[in-house]
Amino acid sequence: MSQPNAAEKMERSKEPYISPYMPKYPDPMSNISSFKIIESTLREGEQFANAFFDTAKKIEIAKALDKIGVDYLELTSPAASEQSRNDCTAIANLGLNAKILTHVRCHMDDAKLAIATGVDGLDVVIGTSSYLREFSHGKDMDYITAKAIEVISFIKASGLEVRFSTEDSFRSDLVDLLSIYKAVDKIGVTRVGIADTVGCANPRQVYELVKTLRSVVSCDIECHFHNDTGCAIANAYAALEAGATHIDTSVLGIGERNGITPLGGLLARMYAADKAYVMGKYDLTAIREVENIVADAVEVTIPFNNYITGYCAFTHKAGIHAKAILNNPSTYEILNPQDFGLTRYVSIGHRLTGWNAVKNRVEQLNLGLTDDDAKRVTVKIKELADVRPLSLDDVDTLLRTYLQAKNEGVHTHFLDNIDTPDQITKLAT
Amino acid sequence: MSQPNAAEKMERSKEPYISPYMPKYPDPMSNISSFKIIESTLREGEQFANAFFDTAKKIEIAKALDKIGVDYLELTSPAASEQSRNDCTAIANLGLNAKILTHVRCHMDDAKLAIATGVDGLDVVIGTSSYLREFSHGKDMDYITAKAIEVISFIKASGLEVRFSTEDSFRSDLVDLLSIYKAVDKIGVTRVGIADTVGCANPRQVYELVKTLRSVVSCDIECHFHNDTGCAIANAYAALEAGATHIDTSVLGIGERNGITPLGGLLARMYAADKAYVMGKYDLTAIREVENIVADAVEVTIPFNNYITGYCAFTHKAGIHAKAILNNPSTYEILNPQDFGLTRYVSIGHRLTGWNAVKNRVEQLNLGLTDDDAKRVTVKIKELADVRPLSLDDVDTLLRTYLQAKNEGVHTHFLDNIDTPDQITKLAT
Numbered sequence: 001m002s003q004p005n006a007a008e009k010m011e012r013s014k015e016p017y018i019s020p021y022m023p024k025y026p027d028p029m030s031n032i033s034s035f036k037i038i039e040s041t042l043r044e045g046e047q048f049a050n051a052f053f054d055t056a057k058k059i060e061i062a063k064a065l066d067k068i069g070v071d072y073l074e075l076t077s078p079a080a081s082e083q084s085r086n087d088c089t090a091i092a093n094l095g096l097n098a099k100i101l102t103h104v105r106c107h108m109d110d111a112k113l114a115i116a117t118g119v120d121g122l123d124v125v126i127g128t129s130s131y132l133r134e135f136s137h138g139k140d141m142d143y144i145t146a147k148a149i150e151v152i153s154f155i156k157a158s159g160l161e162v163r164f165s166t167e168d169s170f171r172s173d174l175v176d177l178l179s180i181y182k183a184v185d186k187i188g189v190t191r192v193g194i195a196d197t198v199g200c201a202n203p204r205q206v207y208e209l210v211k212t213l214r215s216v217v218s219c220d221i222e223c224h225f226h227n228d229t230g231c232a233i234a235n236a237y238a239a240l241e242a243g244a245t246h247i248d249t250s251v252l253g254i255g256e257r258n259g260i261t262p263l264g265g266l267l268a269r270m271y272a273a274d275k276a277y278v279m280g281k282y283d284l285t286a287i288r289e290v291e292n293i294v295a296d297a298v299e300v301t302i303p304f305n306n307y308i309t310g311y312c313a314f315t316h317k318a319g320i321h322a323k324a325i326l327n328n329p330s331t332y333e334i335l336n337p338q339d340f341g342l343t344r345y346v347s348i349g350h351r352l353t354g355w356n357a358v359k360n361r362v363e364q365l366n367l368g369l370t371d372d373d374a375k376r377v378t379v380k381i382k383e384l385a386d387v388r389p390l391s392l393d394d395v396d397t398l399l400r401t402y403l404q405a406k407n408e409g410v411h412t413h414f415l416d417n418i419d420t421p422d423q424i425t426k427l428a429t
Numbered sequence: 430m431s432q433p434n435a436a437e438k439m440e441r442s443k444e445p446y447i448s449p450y451m452p453k454y455p456d457p458m459s460n461i462s463s464f465k466i467i468e469s470t471l472r473e474g475e476q477f478a479n480a481f482f483d484t485a486k487k488i489e490i491a492k493a494l495d496k497i498g499v500d501y502l503e504l505t506s507p508a509a510s511e512q513s514r515n516d517c518t519a520i521a522n523l524g525l526n527a528k529i530l531t532h533v534r535c536h537m538d539d540a541k542l543a544i545a546t547g548v549d550g551l552d553v554v555i556g557t558s559s560y561l562r563e564f565s566h567g568k569d570m571d572y573i574t575a576k577a578i579e580v581i582s583f584i585k586a587s588g589l590e591v592r593f594s595t596e597d598s599f600r601s602d603l604v605d606l607l608s609i610y611k612a613v614d615k616i617g618v619t620r621v622g623i624a625d626t627v628g629c630a631n632p633r634q635v636y637e638l639v640k641t642l643r644s645v646v647s648c649d650i651e652c653h654f655h656n657d658t659g660c661a662i663a664n665a666y667a668a669l670e671a672g673a674t675h676i677d678t679s680v681l682g683i684g685e686r687n688g689i690t691p692l693g694g695l696l697a698r699m700y701a702a703d704k705a706y707v708m709g710k711y712d713l714t715a716i717r718e719v720e721n722i723v724a725d726a727v728e729v730t731i732p733f734n735n736y737i738t739g740y741c742a743f744t745h746k747a748g749i750h751a752k753a754i755l756n757n758p759s760t761y762e763i764l765n766p767q768d769f770g771l772t773r774y775v776s777i778g779h780r781l782t783g784w785n786a787v788k789n790r791v792e793q794l795n796l797g798l799t800d801d802d803a804k805r806v807t808v809k810i811k812e813l814a815d816v817r818p819l820s821l822d823d824v825d826t827l828l829r830t831y832l833q834a835k836n837e838g839v840h841t842h843f844l845d846n847i848d849t850p851d852q853i854t855k856l857a858t
Contacts, residue, residue, distance in 0.1 A: 047750075049741040049776055050733075052818045081780035083815035105749075135756040136749065168760075200701050200763045203632035203663050204670065228763050229701045230694040230736055234632050234663030241633065256750055256761070258734040258742045265659040272629050272658045303732030304479075305687040307659055312478040313687045320534075320565065321476075321685055327564035331597075332685070334629045334657050347478055351510035386512035389481045 029214050029243030033274045036071040037282075038123075038222060039263060041250040041294060042091070043074040043103045048254035050298040057297050058087050059094065061251070064290035066096040069282045070263070074101045074248070078117050079110045088117035099161070106144070106151050106164075121161025121190065124151055127197075128176055129168035141176050145183055152189050163222055165193025170201040170209070178216050185217035191246060192217055196235065199228025199257070203238035210242035222246035225261050227253060232261040233269050251294040252302065264291060265307035272334050284308075285341030308340050317347045319354020326360045349390030351382045361395060367403050376415060377402055384421045394421060397428045458643050458672030462703045465500040466711075467552075467651060468692060470679040470723060471520070472503040472532045477683035479727040486726050487516050488523065490680070493719035495525040498711045499692070503530045503677070507546050508539045517546035528590070535573070535580050535593075550590025550619065553580055556626075557605055558597035570605050574612055581618050592651055594622025599630040599638070607645050614646035620675060621646055625664065628657025628686070632667035639671035651675035654690050656682060661690040662698050680723040681731065693720060694736035701763050713737075714770030737769050746776045748783020755789045778819030780811050790824060796832050805844060806831055813850045823850060826857040 026032070042058055045051055053061065062073055073096070078085035092100045099120040104110035106126040114122050126144055127136050139147075148164055155162040164184045166172055181192045194209065206223070213221060223239040223246070225232040236247045253262030264287050271278045278284070288309045295302050304310055314337040316325045324331035325346060337344050348357045358381065359374035369377075377399060384390060390398070398418075405414035418424065455461070471487055474480055482490065491502055502525070507514035521529045528549040533539035535555040543551050555573055556565050568576075577593055584591040593613045595601055610621045623638065635652070642650060652668040652675070654661040665676045682691030693716045700707045707713070717738045724731050733739055743766040745754045753760035754775060766773050777786045787810065788803035798806075806828060813819060819827075827847075834843035847853065 047747045047781060049744040049746060049774075052779065052814075076781070081811045081815050084780065131757065131760045132753060135760045136753040198761055198763045202666050202698075202702075204636065204667060207633065227734070228736070228742070229698040230662030230691075231666070231698065233659030237631050237660070238633060253734055256746060257744060258736065258739050262659075269631075269658040269660065273631075300733040301730050303734065304729040305656070305682055305732065307657070307687065310687050313657070315478040315686060317478060317685060318476045324561060324565040328560065331558075331560045331564045332627055334627045345478075350481065351513065352476060352505070382510045385481075386510050 027241050027243075029211070031240045031243060031245050032237075032270070033277045034245075035240050035270065036246045037263070037266070038072040038074055038101065038246050038248045039065050039070040039098070039250070040074040040103075040248050040260070041065065041254065041263075043076050044248065044255035044260055045250040045294070046076050047256045048259065048298060050300065051254065053297060055083070055087050055090060058091060061290065061293055061297070062091050062094060062096060062098075064286065064293055065251070066098050067283060068263075068286045068290065070098055070249075071246075072099045072101050074103055074123060075119070077102055077104045077110060078113045079104060079107075085113065085117060088114070088119055092118040092120070101161070101163075106147050108151060108154060111151050111155055115155065115158045115160060119160070121163065122155050123163045123165065123193070124148070124155070125165045125167055125193070125195070127167035128180065129171040130173070131171060132168050141180065145180050148180060148184055149187055152184055152187060156188055161190040163191040163193050164189045165195055165222065165224070167195050168197040169194040170196050170205065171198070174209075174212075178213065181213060181217050185219050189219055191220040191222045193222040193224060194239070194244075195224040196226055197224075199226030199232070201225065201235055202229075202231055203234045206235045207238040207242045210239045210244050214243035220245040222248065224248040226255070226257065227259055227261070228257060232259075233265045236261045236266055237269050237273070251290050252300070252306070254294065254298060262307065263287070264309060268307045268335055271339070275339075279339060284339055287340065288342070308335065308342070314342060314344045315347055316344070317350065318352045319357060322346045322348065322360075323354050323356035326356060349381060349385060349392060349395045351385040353378060353381055353385070358395070358399075362399060365396065365399060367399055369399070369403060369406070373402065373406065373411075380415050380418065384418070384424070388421050390421055390424065393428065394424045398424050401427050456670050456672075458640070460669045460672060460674050461666075461699070462706045464669050464673075464699065465675045466692070466695070467501040467503055467530065467675050467677045468494050468499040468527070468679070469503040469532075469677050469689070470494065470683065470692075472505050473653075473677065473684035473689055474679040474723070475505050476685045477688065477727060479729065480683065482726060484512070484516050484519060487520060490719065490722060490726070491520050491523060491525060491527075493715065493722055494680070495527050496712060497692075497715045497719065499527055499678075500675075501528045501530050501550075503532055503552060504548070506531055506533045506539060507542045508533060514542065514546060517543070517548055521547040521549070530590070530592075535576050537580060537583060540580050540584055544584065544587050544589060548589070550592065551584050552592045552594065552622070553577070553584070554594045554596055554622070554624070556596035557602075557609065558600040559602070560600060561597050570609065574609050577609060577613055578616055581613055581616060585617060590619040592620040592622050593618045594624055594651065594653070596624050597626040598623040599625050599634065600627070603641075607642065610642060610646050614648050618648055620649040620651045622651040622653060623668070623673075624653040625655055626653075628655030628661070630654065630664055631658075631660055632663045635664045636667040636671045639668045639673050643672035649674040651677065653677040655684070655686065656688050656690070657686060661688075662694045665690045665695055666698050666702070680719050681729070681735070683723065683727060691736060692716070693738060697736045697764055700768070704768075708768060713768055716769065717771070737764065737771070743771060743773045744776055745773070746779065747781045748786060751775045751777065751789075752783050752785035755785060778810060778814060778821060778824045780814040782807060782810055782814070787824070787828075791828060794825060794828060796828055798828070798832060798835070802831065802835065802840075809844050809847060813847070813853070817850050819850055819853065822857065823853045827853050830856050
């Protein structure tokens with residue numbers, strides 16, 4: 001392979017993200033560039049405090065997720081209620097590109113009910129931590145293993161995909177965990193799952209556990225991370241580095257308590273790691289729509305600081321940031337807003353502003369002021385913004401009126417006579 | 430040291446978090462149990478799109494943060510505007526327990542201005558990535574190093590703490606980075622800082638860089654992480670594992686774009702890692718107050734999924750979760766809500782409910798119904814909740830009216846005759 005020439009290097013240097021810290025020698029088992037998404041808004045998301053999806057809403061959400069291109073949709077167990085069962089059947093029959101899964105307890109009755117709905121696969125789960133064995137189902141590991149083998153064999157015989165997951169994996173005994181995963185791998189389970197059910201795991205722990213598991217089983221590895229302590233996205237990334245293949249997400253991260261790895265946040269992280277893979281496989285411009293549908297359905301406001309679609313995700317404010325962003329967006333942006341169907345906003349009417357940002361606005365408005373003019377107006381903006389922030393309209397008015405005053409040769413006098421932001425607002429009227 | 434007896438083991442098993450996955454052999458340089466917080470709501474937070482704090486609001490925020498017990502407060506540079514300078518002086522003179530820092534460019538003018546305000550220390554910053562060197566300040570590494578030594582020596586001579594940080598550290602050349610950190614460490618800088626200015630770093634990268642840096646400098650190491658790709662909390666944790674000493678935070682994570690490591694989220698993570706250290710040093714019950722003050726000041730709603738204080742952080746919904754939580758909260762809770770001055774809520778009026786949760790409510794209301802009664806009412810709740818979720822009032826009405834019917838010997842008939850949630854609501858009136 002030939003070395004890139006200077007022009008190619010220059011082209012590459014304009015890419016939104018080329019990090020000298022991206023691993024030159026990636027983890028041998030890494031699936032950063034080949035991961036799959038199991039979207040669980042219609043299962044984990046239904047466990048969010050506010051969630052109540054009727055059939056029509058579930059179908060709307062399923063279609064919006066299918067438009068993004070997620071690999072799987074996971075649905076609430078048909079054993080949960082009569083309507084849940086009917087909804088499994090309805091969504092399995094929509095003919096979506098995404099494969100349809102439903103999430104069931106490790107019981108034969110649940111498995112039979114689920115298979116009858118026409119889904120593509122079953123996600124089977126049982127708790128293995130001492131906490132859950134003592135305070136939830138009360139079963140020991142021999143019982144769990146025997147049960148798992150019975151249920152998995154039955155599902156496999158029906159020709160469906162089957163995943164076997166433990167619950168609360170990070171508080172389970174390591175030898176117990178590896179033993180049961182090895183046993184189910186041996187009988188041909190499609191995937192094994194690791195779940196940080198309480199949100200206690202951290203990335204280096206996750207990396208170690210997945211790496212160890214990767215050497216024990218030959219099937220795919222799915223990971224499910226709760227976000228109680230803020231690591232749900234980072235844990236998903238560490239899991240993929242160590243060889244996990246599938247990540248569970250939900251729209252806006254909704255789920256039990258404060259939820260799980262959010263779909264949008266995971267896509268932001270993976271875009272930073274392998275933009276070509278993510279953009280080739282998923283429609284990132286469709287994220288905003290499904291977030292709006294789900295936020296509306298569960299009656300929450302999209303967080304101000306939400307990944308990608310939060311209203312300030314692409315707003316730049318400090319003068320030093322604004323200046324560099326105007327020169328080259330990659331300086332302070334790892335995500336290119338256009339790739340997500342969004343736009344950048346550089347805020348300039350505040351006391352942290354800088355003259356380069358103001359000069360950029362002068363050019364946008366085609367006012368033909370000099371650098372010296374921009375500097376003088378910037379000093380005035382900072383002074384006024386100590387009283388209150390100026391709107392972009394205020395800044396524009398100030399610049400236009402300054403130009404007018406300059407043309408009349410009275411611009412120094414003009415600036416000296418403005419003492420409050422309100423005076424500018426009045427100038428506009 | 431003697432082995433714990435059975436009773437002691439039982440006591441310990443009730444602790445909110447004892448993980449078999451906590452490292453038995455922790456990283457030798459780890460500061461998980463000795464970290465410090467540099468709270469930057471009044472600097473990074475002021476760069477948030479909506480932020481405009483007047484002097485009174487800054488003082489209110491500073492006092493609320495001091496109540497939590499954060500180690501440092503970082504303020505906007507006095508060079509930003511006249512009011513910013515006056516505010517530095519005012520807050521430096523409040524007599525808070527927290528040390529007061531201000532954040533300045535690597536310029537002698539800025540340093541002089543800052544020293545004159547009476548702060549305890551200066552956080553000096555300059556960009557070292559090729560992006561920033563090309564598109565922001567245009568300086569080379571020799572210039573940067575010489576400038577850094579000049580400014581740091583000057584600040585040290587005045588007797589103040591001085592931190593030297595690069596900007597965009599994760600896209601800087603590793604040799605450049607280590608060279609400049611080594612040079613400033615040699616002349617006695619108090620701390621060096623690493624900043625993920627664009628939010629591109631991931632935890633294992635962070636761990637590697639901090640670990641390498643830890644072997645190069647003998648001073649403290651501060652880390653600053655943006656959250657564009659969802660790793661700001663996890664990166665802070667990985668940095669502490671590798672030997673970093675100080676983490677930058679802001680209330681609700683407010684800052685440029687979607688912000689940095691949030692104070693509450695970091696405290697949740699560190700509580701999970703070392704509850705004794707965190708609870709011994711910080712007043713966790715004061716988090717909610719400062720979040721309310723800041724959210725109000727910058728006119729945002731606290732995100733529904735916010736760490737600790739989000740309204741659903743301690744809400745449990747699925748039947749299987751609710752059952753276990755009622756037996757032992759540690760099963761599904763890594764954070765004990767009481768430690769944060771908050772309470773737990775178990776949601777039961779929905780189709781994912783389970784009879785154990787319903788039975789628990791029976792006991793809370795002291796209704797004296799049997800397990801069999803609880804199971805029968807649960808089946809009815811699931812059926813009705815397929816139409817719409819029931820409020821807790823609805824569930825209570827159903828239970829009370831069922832008891833009444835049972836006392837009259839007509840409870841089977843009673844349940845059979847309820848077909849819609851609205852009938853229950855009417856029963857209450």
